[in-house]
Amino acid sequence: MNLTSGRRRTVALGSAAVVALALAGCSTATGDTAEGEGTVLTFSAAGEAPAQAVIDAFEEANPGVTVEATFANDDASYQQTLRTQLSAGTAPDVFRIWPGGGNATAVRTLGDDDLLMSLEDEAWVDDLSDAQRAVSENSEGTLVGLPVTVVGIGAVWNDQALEEAGLTPPETWSEVLDFCEAATEKGTVAFALGLKSAWTTQLVPYALTSTLVYGPDPQFTDQQLDGETTFGESEWQTAMDQYAEMQSAGCFNENPNGVGYDEQMTSLGEGTALGAIQVTSAAANAEQYAADGTTFSMTPLPATDDPADTYLPVSVGIEYAINADAENPELARTFMEFLASSEGQAIYATESGAAPALPSEDFETGPVLAAVGEYQAEGRDTPFPDVFWPNPKVQAEHLAAIQELFNATITPAQVLERMDLAFSEG
Missing domain, CATH: 3.40.190.10 (Periplasmic binding protein-like II)
Structure with a gap:
């Protein structure tokens, strides 16, 4: 669903995105990085534990690949650093961003500055709901963010x-x-x-x-x-x-x-x-x-x-994107495929105390998230x-x-x- 000139079409996140149980997940990428391409992925995020858990699983599934990660536990300092890196051309291959256009490192803000790679051709795109696309696109309607959690x-x-x-x-x-x-x-x-x-x-x-x-x-x-x-x-x-x-x-x-x-x-x-x-x-x-x-x-x-x-x-809580000038774009896409998989979504959501944004048969909900599923099922949720x-x-x-x-x-x-x-x- 397109957003033009910052306008929105009102949509609600589907309850299936929150409960995410008994659904088929995306296939997990395994060590198939093309010969001749880099095996080092640079990465940054605000909040270490969930990201590191996914990185560990990704490296295990892709022998020989190394993810060089930097973390900040404070959102404000992370956002400032990321903007500086993007301006200087030193940003990592993959980094955390925010949905919509509410801050300087949000999907639409960075996407409209042509700083994010298009994700339209990825295999997991069809798993997105209209609501998730609406907060993961730039103003031209191009998908540039991968939703990871719902909170x-x-x-x-x-x-x-x-x-x-x-x-x-x-x-x-x-x-x-x-x-x-x-x-x-x-x-x-x-x-x-x-x-x-x-x-x-x-x-x-x-x-x-x-x-x-x-x-x-x-x-x-x-x-x-x-x-x-x-x-x-x-x-x-x-x-x-x-x-x-x-x-x-x-x-x-x-x-x-x-x-x-x-x-x-x-x-x-x-x-x-x-x-x-x-x-x-x-x-x-x-x-x-x-x-x-x-x-x-x-x-x-x-x-x-x-x-x-x-x-x-x-709403979608956490998103990830690929740097439009990534040094290793193919490995970045492989990482994003893993992050979109049933396993990747479940690991990140569980470690962060959220629900997965995409279908995940590996995720188990708990009492804190119960109200989210209940209110979504009743149509009593808002972005x-x-x-x-x-x-x-x-x-x-x-x-x-x-x-x-x-x-x-x-x-x-x-x-x-x-x-x-x-x-x-x-």
Whole structure:
């Protein structure tokens, strides 16, 4: 499905992409690199564990091949480094990118700059849904990204901490505020929040606007592009007011702007916070800080007082691409074929705590991902807002403005004014 001039056609990710069970996977590439071609693949990603697991399996399946990988565990530094490498002509053969066009290293942003190789002729292309293609194409409709994971955004719970507190997940907006009050009375934190890692600032608004904006009105972004509405004129205002209300109600830990993602995950894992409004993969990161036997689950974050209104934001999470100037393009294509295979998808998804984007008979779902499959099956899921925004400035303004909101230097309305100005520049 084509995206032209940053416009989108509204589509929903199919539930089969999330559950991905009992389906035939792609064939796994084995050591058939053509004679005379390089056997060294250069690679970079943000987030080491899942990528390294796939690299290990790929090298085992392709004897004689070596993957030289570099990793960054911070998205912002990775994105900055990748852009610098691409500008200087020193980028690796294969690298991680983001779906849609929401930031400087997203599919459409890099694809429109002719920095990514076309993937239209790959064998796995037919396994993509229309929704996955929509966030994996450049503005001309050429496929340049391989979706690897699907993630949702909701309240990720430490089940044992929740049980010990004697509380249950809220199902309405009023119950969210009551839940926060009850958690405070029990001497614990309802939701760990780490805004020092700027990318986390957007997750609460995305969770709320899924129900308030994009679920009821899937064409909202198109209307913005047509000049018919703005963030400030929409239920985005309600969502931003609710975010501020949660802060005032004591829903979060003290000084969120001084807390990073790792500290947020420590609180969730250790149970000093009952939950965190995060992507589904957060549970896998929190596990490293949790006691043996700790389990995690996820529920949507409600934004109204009618549970039937609630939607869940679900989107392709991680994508990979081939450098348009790759030194070893054929080996890069072989790696991407493996990454698209049933085995490759299952390895990456399992290690990252997400669901595979493509069919994988090797993947087993768990309780954190159960809500994603449920809400997709019911048609109550929406894409992440930023994947169809017309330029990376909107997300950048959003991230910075939320931090200022929590410093009490601007109002929710001013956050949206700045986002509207950035949107109009696209």
